Amino acid sequence: MPECINPIWPCALTGAVAFLAGYTGISVVIHGSSGCYYYPKSLIRTPLFGSFILHDEVVFGTGERLRSVVAEVSKRGGRVAVVNSCVPALMGEDLAPYLDGYSALFVDAPGFLGGVETGYRIAGETLMGEAAITGDGANIGGVCLLDPFWRGNLHEARRMLARAGIPVGTVVAADHIKAVSHASPLTVMVNPDYPAIIGEDSGSLLGISSCSDTIMRVSERVPGADPSPLLDECRLAEERAITACEKYLRRHDPPVAAIAAQAGYASFFGEILTTYLGADSPLILPRNDSSGVAVTDYATIADALSSDEYTLILGSSYEHQMQPCAAFVGITPPQRGRVILGSPPLAGSEGMLNGVEMILNACMDRKKKV
Structure with missing residues (x-):
C-alpha cells in the first residue's frame, strides 16, 4: 500500500x-x-x-x-x-x-x-x-502503548480512583490477560479516542471539568465511594494552573498554536490554550476522524504549517521538523530524537497541570532563544 x-x-x-x-x-x-x-x-x-x-x-x-x-x-x-x-x-x-x-x-x-x-x-x-463482568468499581480504558502518556495516565487514573474509594476492575489495554474475566460494569477513559471495549463508558478523566464530572458520576454508582477529596483536588489544581498562566501573560503574549494529535488530546490542549492562556482557537490537524476528517497527509500538514505566524506547535517529530523555530511540545507519536523514560500523565488533575507546564516551559524556552 x-x-x-x-x-x-x-x-x-x-x-x-x-x-x-x-x-x-x-x-x-x-x-x-x-x-x-x-x-x-x-x-x-x-x-x-x-x-x-x-x-x-x-x-x-x-x-x-x-x-x-x-x-x-x-x-x-x-x-x-x-x-x-x-x-x-x-x-x-x-x-x-x-x-x-x-x-x-x-x-x-x-x-x-x-x-x-x-x-x-x-x-x-x-x-x-x-471477558466477564464480575467485580464492582470501574475499569480503566483508553490505555494504548502507542500513546506517549499511557503509563502516566494509568498511574494517575489508579491514584484518583483509589482516593475516591472506587475499586479498579481491569485495565484496557495494560493488564494480565486473565484480568479480562474480572471486569467491572463501568469504564473511565484516559484517552477517549480509544473505545471502551468493555463496560459502560462512564466518561473521561481528560480535562478538569470532565474529570470532576466522571468521578461524581461513577461515585454515585459505587457503594462507599466519596468523590469530595478529588473534587477539592481538581479545584486546587485549576487554581494553580490559572495562577501560572496569569504570571506568564503579564510578560508575554498568548501563543499562536497549531495542534496535530488525536482529537481528544487536541481538544484537551486547545481548551488549555483558550481558557487559561487567552489564546485564539488553535489550528487543529486531527490524526483520526472521530471529530471530522483526519489529516494524515504529509504534504497537507506541511502546507498548513507553512506560515511563520505559529509560535507553538504541539504534535509529533514530523511537525517539529516542519516548524523548527516554534516552541514545541511532543504529544503525538513518533517522538524521534527524544528520550522518554518517565511517566507523565495527561489525564486527571496531575495531567492537566503537566499539560499547562509543558506549554509554558516550551514557550518560555523559545523566548530565551529568540
Missing part, C-alpha cells in the same frame, strides 16, 4: 498489535512481511514476534510458515495472539486450521481497514469475547 511508505499515522494492524502487546501472559505474532513487523516494533517498545513471509509463501501459501512460528513462540508459555496483515488478508487464505492445537487468538486487522483506533477496536472486541 502506498501510504505505508511514510505513514504519518499508523494503520489498523499497528493499533491491534498495540492493544494486544499491552497484556502480559500473551505473545503477539505479526503475520506478514518484515516491514509489517519492524514498523510497529519501532513504535511499541515491547517484545513482538513475526512470521516474516517471503514472496514464495505469498504464491504457495503462508499457513505452514505461520504454524511453525506459533509453535516456537508457544514454548515461551502463555497464549499467542496472531495479528493478520494486508497480504495474507488479501490472499484470503484460511489460517484457522494451522492454529489448531495451540491456545491462539486470531485477530484479522490488516492495515487497509483503517487507522490505529480501528485496529485497537478490532483486537479489543476479539479478546473481550472472553
Whole structure:
C-alpha cells in the first residue's frame, strides 16, 4: 500500500498489535512481511514476534510458515495472539486450521481497514469475547502503548480512583490477560479516542471539568465511594494552573498554536490554550476522524504549517521538523530524537497541570532563544 511508505499515522494492524502487546501472559505474532513487523516494533517498545513471509509463501501459501512460528513462540508459555496483515488478508487464505492445537487468538486487522483506533477496536472486541463482568468499581480504558502518556495516565487514573474509594476492575489495554474475566460494569477513559471495549463508558478523566464530572458520576454508582477529596483536588489544581498562566501573560503574549494529535488530546490542549492562556482557537490537524476528517497527509500538514505566524506547535517529530523555530511540545507519536523514560500523565488533575507546564516551559524556552 502506498501510504505505508511514510505513514504519518499508523494503520489498523499497528493499533491491534498495540492493544494486544499491552497484556502480559500473551505473545503477539505479526503475520506478514518484515516491514509489517519492524514498523510497529519501532513504535511499541515491547517484545513482538513475526512470521516474516517471503514472496514464495505469498504464491504457495503462508499457513505452514505461520504454524511453525506459533509453535516456537508457544514454548515461551502463555497464549499467542496472531495479528493478520494486508497480504495474507488479501490472499484470503484460511489460517484457522494451522492454529489448531495451540491456545491462539486470531485477530484479522490488516492495515487497509483503517487507522490505529480501528485496529485497537478490532483486537479489543476479539479478546473481550472472553471477558466477564464480575467485580464492582470501574475499569480503566483508553490505555494504548502507542500513546506517549499511557503509563502516566494509568498511574494517575489508579491514584484518583483509589482516593475516591472506587475499586479498579481491569485495565484496557495494560493488564494480565486473565484480568479480562474480572471486569467491572463501568469504564473511565484516559484517552477517549480509544473505545471502551468493555463496560459502560462512564466518561473521561481528560480535562478538569470532565474529570470532576466522571468521578461524581461513577461515585454515585459505587457503594462507599466519596468523590469530595478529588473534587477539592481538581479545584486546587485549576487554581494553580490559572495562577501560572496569569504570571506568564503579564510578560508575554498568548501563543499562536497549531495542534496535530488525536482529537481528544487536541481538544484537551486547545481548551488549555483558550481558557487559561487567552489564546485564539488553535489550528487543529486531527490524526483520526472521530471529530471530522483526519489529516494524515504529509504534504497537507506541511502546507498548513507553512506560515511563520505559529509560535507553538504541539504534535509529533514530523511537525517539529516542519516548524523548527516554534516552541514545541511532543504529544503525538513518533517522538524521534527524544528520550522518554518517565511517566507523565495527561489525564486527571496531575495531567492537566503537566499539560499547562509543558506549554509554558516550551514557550518560555523559545523566548530565551529568540
